Amino acid sequence: MSGERASWPLYEVFVRPRRGLNHVHVGSLHAADDKMALLAARDLYTRRNEGVSLWVVRSDAITASSPDEQDPFFAPSGDKVYRHPTFYPIPEDVPHI
Amino acid sequence: MEAQAQVQARFDAAVAAEQRVEPRDWMPEAYRATLVRQIAQHAHSEIIGMQPEGNWLTRAPSLRRKAILLAKAQDEAGHGLYLYAAAETLGVDRAELTEKLVDGRQKYSSIFNYPTLTFADVGVIGWLVDGAAICNQVPLCRCSYGPYARAMVRICKEESFHQRQGYELLMTMTAGTDAQRAMVQDAVDRWWWPSLMMFGPPDGASPNSERSMAWRIKRHSNDELRQRFVDMTVPQAEHLGVLLPDPELAWNAERGSWDFGEPDWSELQQVIKGHGPCNAQRIERRRAAHEGGAWVREAASAYAAKRAAEEASGERSSG
Numbered sequence: 001m002s003g004e005r006a007s008w009p010l011y012e013v014f015v016r017p018r019r020g021l022n023h024v025h026v027g028s029l030h031a032a033d034d035k036m037a038l039l040a041a042r043d044l045y046t047r048r049n050e051g052v053s054l055w056v057v058r059s060d061a062i063t064a065s066s067p068d069e070q071d072p073f074f075a076p077s078g079d080k081v082y083r084h085p086t087f088y089p090i091p092e093d094v095p096h097i
Numbered sequence: 098m099e100a101q102a103q104v105q106a107r108f109d110a111a112v113a114a115e116q117r118v119e120p121r122d123w124m125p126e127a128y129r130a131t132l133v134r135q136i137a138q139h140a141h142s143e144i145i146g147m148q149p150e151g152n153w154l155t156r157a158p159s160l161r162r163k164a165i166l167l168a169k170a171q172d173e174a175g176h177g178l179y180l181y182a183a184a185e186t187l188g189v190d191r192a193e194l195t196e197k198l199v200d201g202r203q204k205y206s207s208i209f210n211y212p213t214l215t216f217a218d219v220g221v222i223g224w225l226v227d228g229a230a231i232c233n234q235v236p237l238c239r240c241s242y243g244p245y246a247r248a249m250v251r252i253c254k255e256e257s258f259h260q261r262q263g264y265e266l267l268m269t270m271t272a273g274t275d276a277q278r279a280m281v282q283d284a285v286d287r288w289w290w291p292s293l294m295m296f297g298p299p300d301g302a303s304p305n306s307e308r309s310m311a312w313r314i315k316r317h318s319n320d321e322l323r324q325r326f327v328d329m330t331v332p333q334a335e336h337l338g339v340l341l342p343d344p345e346l347a348w349n350a351e352r353g354s355w356d357f358g359e360p361d362w363s364e365l366q367q368v369i370k371g372h373g374p375c376n377a378q379r380i381e382r383r384r385a386a387h388e389g390g391a392w393v394r395e396a397a398s399a400y401a402a403k404r405a406a407e408e409a410s411g412e413r414s415s416g
């Protein structure tokens with residue numbers, strides 16, 4: 001039983017629910033290698049036709065931003081209201097804009 | 098010290114505002130510990146929960162029933178894995194949780210310590226046990242901890258098949274012979290009270306509930322959920338033509354709810370302490386499966402290591 005403590009790596013699983021949609025993160029699993037991770041992901045996350053395509057990625061290969069909600073990492077987009085269409089007042093009687 | 102109070106205040110405000118807590122957010126140690134205990138216990142219940150029904154897999158009366166039961170058991174295995182994965186986001190290791198289950202240091206739902214004596218038990222488990230689980234689990238889809246809530250959304254989607262297949266099985270049996278109807282009634286008589294106990298001790302004897310409610314882990318008290326389950330189940334029992342074994346069961350027009358008797362809480366305590374009819378058997382079975390699977394885990398690791406080494410040397414020689 002002690003053998004398992006040298007644990008299989010963790011993988012993150014992404015499923016494309018239908019053609020035309022992005023792959024979405026659905027959860028994680030442990031597997032000995034990439035191929036086994038794919039098979040396990042199929043059995044675990046697509047038992048009811050939830051997807052047409054699967055990605056598995058070793059969790060330790062992911063580079064993430066800091067988790068903090070006040071993260072200055074996202075500050076560059078915070079003060080650029082002019083990136084949104086509502087920034088520009090257009091008279092009501094101008095059609096189709 | 099100042100900083101600690103500040104992050105605590107931010108956590109409290111976020112939870113009170115119904116925001117979700119995600120794995121790398123700061124959280125109070127007690128919140129983390131409560132979640133680990135609850136999610137692990139929940140995961141263990143899904144895994145151990147395969148055993149009572151698994152008892153009938155090879156003896157299901159038709160290929161149709163066998164395929165359904167197998168699919169249900171596979172779902173329960175999946176539920177266990179979703180939940181272990183959610184627990185791991187809190188910094189614990191799945192293998193460690195399995196060890197704790199097998200060593201008796203962590204619990205699972207007491208309901209799975211009762212035996213499945215006839216095939217009618219398979220139907221009654223789907224109807225009552227999965228039904229009670231649904232009552233407990235639906236509010237957990239809004240739990241403050243994101244990964245747990247998301248796992249519960251997946252689980253709840255799958256549970257309704259579990260309950261419906263059980264009820265349909267029972268409808269088939271009650272439309273059959275007198276012997277089949279008696280078998281269904283006997284199973285209901287044995288599973289009714291343990292199902293009510295699945296909601297935990299009465300509110301007055303559930304000391305940690307209040308804190309879990311404040312943390313938005315728990316949304317309703319044990320007694321509220323138990324009442325909801327009884328109110329949902331009574332008309333279903335009437336439709337099946339079975340009697341729920343409670344002489345105190347009576348419609349209360351004033352409350353708009355069913356009054357019902359008090360479960361035998363000393364029995365629940367006994368089962369939790371390990372003295373239920375099947376506690377030892379369930380753990381022994383889990384241990385045997387885990388130890389029996391060790392060679393598979395080792396072989397897969399050895400194969401992965403060999404392939405990785407081959408790839409590395411191939412790259413060296415070609416490069």
Ligand SMILES: [Fe+2]
Pocket residue numbers: 143172173176252256
């Ligand atoms: Fe389940």
Ligand SMILES: [Fe+2]
Pocket residue numbers: 173227230256259
């Ligand atoms: Fe279930």
